[in-house]
Amino acid sequence: MTKRVAFAQLTSCWGCDQSLVDLHFRLLDVLPELEIVYWPAVVDYKLKDLEALPDDSIHLGFVEGSCRTNEDLHLLKTMRKKSKLLIAWGSCSCYGGVQGLGNQWPIEELVERKFLQADSVTDPRIPESNMPGFLGIVKPNPAHVKFEMVLPGCPPTSDNTYDVVEALLTGKPFDLPERTVCDECPKEREDKHIVKFYRTHEGKIDPNKCLLDQGYLCLGFATIGLCGAQCPTVNTPCKGCFGPPPSVKDHGAKIISALGAVAEMSPEELKEAFPDPIGSFYFTDYAASYLSSITAKKRKEKEE
């Protein structure tokens, strides 16, 4: 029996879709077993087509992106209603994504910055007609509705998505591993004695050695190992885009904990080395952090 599958995009960059399409001919292995009932990125479906489906009629519902607008939230809730199995697909969906970094500012400030103050704006005005309206704060999708499965990654690799679809089709379990990017990384590691941190464009990287050992902020040690260590393998420090392993509650706290242990620097030097800790330690998962949840409660109290 073919499985009925839907792919929905909330606020996102659509890179997760791109990564799926990058499967190229391997898509042909799974496509015959799938009946696509909603996939606006590829086929001309409208929201009303999704709304017209009977409840629980989608076997596998993939949700990409997070809720920044009321329309996103409506689409998410509709997907939940229509799907038997809902999958949070990509770091936006699992943790809020890069747009979660916006939680540092009230939505009014973000809107003004974008529509009135950005350098590229020539006709400053805040669009109002036919707009869905913004949500005050970005949350991980699992904080809005229940999900049966999460697959992080920004984007998940083509293989990751393939594995999930295959597991779902064959009924095999798919659990997130506790391993980290370091566990998948081919670089040689030594005892860490970091006396200075470098930006990626500074100095010269020894391609055989661990990037963190050389003073580059590589977050592989705090990041779930699903991508095959693709960034450090090509000498680019891991930015932590897949988020932490399941047992870690707060990505940034984990990173700070490790940096405190390996940096042989004065407190002042350490502080200076990271002028933007939120941006550096929570690339795709600030909305899932303790601090963001505090901010959410704080804003709620203000509104009351």
Added chain:
Amino acid sequence: MTAMADTSSSSTKAKKKRKKGFEPRIVSFCCNWCSYAGADLAGTSRMQMPPNVRIIRVNCTGRIDPSFVLDALAQGADGVLISGCHPGDCHYTSGNLKMRGRFVLLESLVEQAGFDPRRVHLQWASAAEGDVFRDGVTAMVERIKELGPNPAREED
């Protein structure tokens, strides 16, 4: 937007609550080898100490994961006080220095998130310094009273 956002712009309801005698709830992580003993000494020598602090004993400040601190704040603690051995005196050589490194990053993270960094504090107090511990606690309570309740604190 740090201290100001915390104190001046919270709702009038919260302000009223504060006026009605706000008693801060402070979580204190104390190292077993120094500050916990110091706290104990403060107790047995019957020093006067504000009753606002719940002490959690840890083996060394080096064992305090920054997520404990953030979790405590997210659960509504009004402040978190970390108390450990003086630099050079850590029972495990350098746990407190690791904590010091973590602490500066934590502080700067909390501040960037728009949360007053004075709600988290790191101090050193040895086993013999019951008075230093007491003074630290008293100063912390005063600081937090000034800042008012944690904005993340649920109504009780």
